[in-house]
Amino acid sequence: MTLQIATEVSDTLASGGAVVALESTIFSHLGLPSPSNHTALTECIAAIRAAGAVPAITAVIDGVARVGLDESEHERILGPARKVGEREVALAIAQRWDVGATTVSASLLLAARAGIGVFATGGIGGVHRDVHLHGDISADLGALASHPVVTVCAGAKSFLDLPRTLEHLEMLGVPVIGVACDEFPAFTVHSSGLPIPARVESVEQLASVVRAHRELGRSGGILTCVPVPIADSLDKAMIDAVIEDALRAATKAKIEGPKVTPFVLGAIADATKGTSVVANLSLARNNARVAAELSVQLSR
Ligand code: PSU
Numbered sequence: 001m002t003l004q005i006a007t008e009v010s011d012t013l014a015s016g017g018a019v020v021a022l023e024s025t026i027f028s029h030l031g032l033p034s035p036s037n038h039t040a041l042t043e044c045i046a047a048i049r050a051a052g053a054v055p056a057i058t059a060v061i062d063g064v065a066r067v068g069l070d071e072s073e074h075e076r077i078l079g080p081a082r083k084v085g086e087r088e089v090a091l092a093i094a095q096r097w098d099v100g101a102t103t104v105s106a107s108l109l110l111a112a113r114a115g116i117g118v119f120a121t122g123g124i125g126g127v128h129r130d131v132h133l134h135g136d137i138s139a140d141l142g143a144l145a146s147h148p149v150v151t152v153c154a155g156a157k158s159f160l161d162l163p164r165t166l167e168h169l170e171m172l173g174v175p176v177i178g179v180a181c182d183e184f185p186a187f188t189v190h191s192s193g194l195p196i197p198a199r200v201e202s203v204e205q206l207a208s209v210v211r212a213h214r215e216l217g218r219s220g221g222i223l224t225c226v227p228v229p230i231a232d233s234l235d236k237a238m239i240d241a242v243i244e245d246a247l248r249a250a251t252k253a254k255i256e257g258p259k260v261t262p263f264v265l266g267a268i269a270d271a272t273k274g275t276s277v278v279a280n281l282s283l284a285r286n287n288a289r290v291a292a293e294l295s296v297q298l299s300r
């Protein structure tokens with residue numbers, strides 16, 4: 001079997017209930033330092049269940065693509081893992097990778113195959129700065145456009161080129177919708193200063209957009225943006241300075257390709273002495289809750 005869907009997840013989907021998919025890179029050592037990765041996982045699951053939905057963590061474990069993990073398996077994704085983007089999923093299966101931590105792009109593929117329509121993450125990948133020099137554009141963007149899944153995120157980190165990321169999403173035809181916010185959020189910072197392309201006031205209004213999108217037969221996804229709760233939002237000038245240093249360190253250490261994002265995330269966590277991690281946990285919980293509320297609305 002190449003794709004295994006947890007019984008609780010398939011039973012809930014079969015009865016028309018609410019399910020929210022989660023990625024595993026954010027919970028692995030690639031996304032958050034230990035033990036905050038474990039806290040994030042526990043809190044996201046709790047937020048989804050509290051809102052009346054079933055969580056479905058995606059991962060590749062012992063060469064099987066999984067949608068929904070048993071609690072006893074959580075430790076597998078918290079330890080060392082290989083990063084699995086959409087293009088690595090088949091490799092990870094065929095070559096029986098021990099633990100593959102799925103990114104946003106891989107999670108969207110697996111969620112779509114399982115029939116899950118709502119996915120929560122922290123921040124998405126995007127167009128990297130200086131793209132004309134290296135061409136680095138996250139596979140997350142293409143996956144957002146090709147899979148019929150709504151992604152709930154807190155925008156993207158400003159170590160990316162956020163204006164180009166928004167342009168790219170427009171080119172791909174992905175609706176970008178803010179829930180009660182006027183600006184594209186910048187992950188641990190409440191706002192980036194860039195206008196959000198579209199705004200809804202509530203999860204109910206968001207659900208009507210999703211229904212209309214589906215009724216039109218659009219095959220791709222929708223990017224929903226929810227800013228980090230204001231009390232946990234970090235200072236933009238402080239984070240911008242930290243990011244400049246982290247990017248310089250990445251260039252100096254000749255970090256390239258898929259290693260860039262985990263390297264910069266780690267450097268930011270170190271430089272902010274964990275305050276970025278507190279904000280990260282807060283936004284991850286919040287996104288999980290909003291995604292669950294949306295999934296519940298859509299299942300009515
Ligand atoms: N941004 C974050 N935290 C993360 C990631 C991005 O703030 O953990 C992870 C996600 O799994 C995302 C992936 O899908 O990094 C994007 O990697 P890349 O930039 O190599 O496409």
Ligand code: MN
Nearest residue numbers: 136137138257
């Ligand atoms: Mn990349």
